[in-house]
Amino acid sequence: MIEEPKKGMEFNSLEDLLSYYKSYGKKCEFGVMKKRTERGEDQTARYITLACARGGKACNRTFNVANPCPIGKTECKAKINALRSDRKLRLTTVHNIHNHGFSPKKSHFFRCNREVSDAIKRVLDMNDMAGVRMNKSFGSLIVGAGGFENLPFLEKDCRNYIDKARHLRLGAGGAGALREYFLRM
Structure with missing residues (x-):
């Protein structure tokens, strides 16, 4: 109380x-x-x-x-x-x-x-690295929770987390590495 x-x-x-x-x-x-x-x-x-x-x-x-x-x-x-x-x-x-x-x-x-828990973040990261699209990954979370109303976050929160994680994975100097890759191609 x-x-x-x-x-x-x-x-x-x-x-x-x-x-x-x-x-x-x-x-x-x-x-x-x-x-x-x-x-x-x-x-x-x-x-x-x-x-x-x-x-x-x-x-x-x-x-x-x-x-x-x-x-x-x-x-x-x-x-x-x-x-x-x-x-x-x-x-x-x-x-x-x-x-x-x-x-x-x-x-x-x-x-x-709204908050995405650490366990959900790990699942989202693994699915993203495996190439699973976000709407499919979020759909599996809905089924696992037993319905949309049982999740304490929205699909937009998951998308924001993945965008941030991808940006951090690119790391410092990532834009330069991408430019070098395109120059080699």
């Missing part, structure tokens, strides 16, 4: 605070984002604001007026502020009132709740 955040709660580190508020957001069915962070001279977080993911104003970037993009921002004011004192982060401000509805069936698809 995760208790509601209250003014004066203390956390040992920024990671503890983030994991607590993400867990609370997942339980209460809203997404969490870092809104503002100030770091001290030693690069530790001195002040942090965590907010509802639907906070802020939506900028309208629609180029086609006939087909507008859905807007997820509602200027929600729900947030917590934490200040470092005595090597601990202490909550100084807590606003828990949201101005939007919640999505109980979609809460695990919020960006803050």
Whole structure:
């Protein structure tokens, strides 16, 4: 059971605070984002604001007026502020009132709740090296999990991971090696 955040709660580190508020957001069915962070001279977080993911104003970037993009921002004011004192982060401000509805069936698809585990990353790497296409690899993960709703991530998260892994495999000087290969050809 995760208790509601209250003014004066203390956390040992920024990671503890983030994991607590993400867990609370997942339980209460809203997404969490870092809104503002100030770091001290030693690069530790001195002040942090965590907010509802639907906070802020939506900028309208629609180029086609006939087909507008859905807007997820509602200027929600729900947030917590934490200040470092005595090597601990202490909550100084807590606003828990949201101005939007919640999505109980979609809460695990919020960006803050999606994560590809290390075991899945190894499977994706092996399939990628074997030449298995991403949609086939993701399909096998869906079957293994017993359905799409049982996976804690989306296909896009898998694609992003593989793109990053391929870029790292190419390594430093990879562009030069590729150029040399084409020159030899």
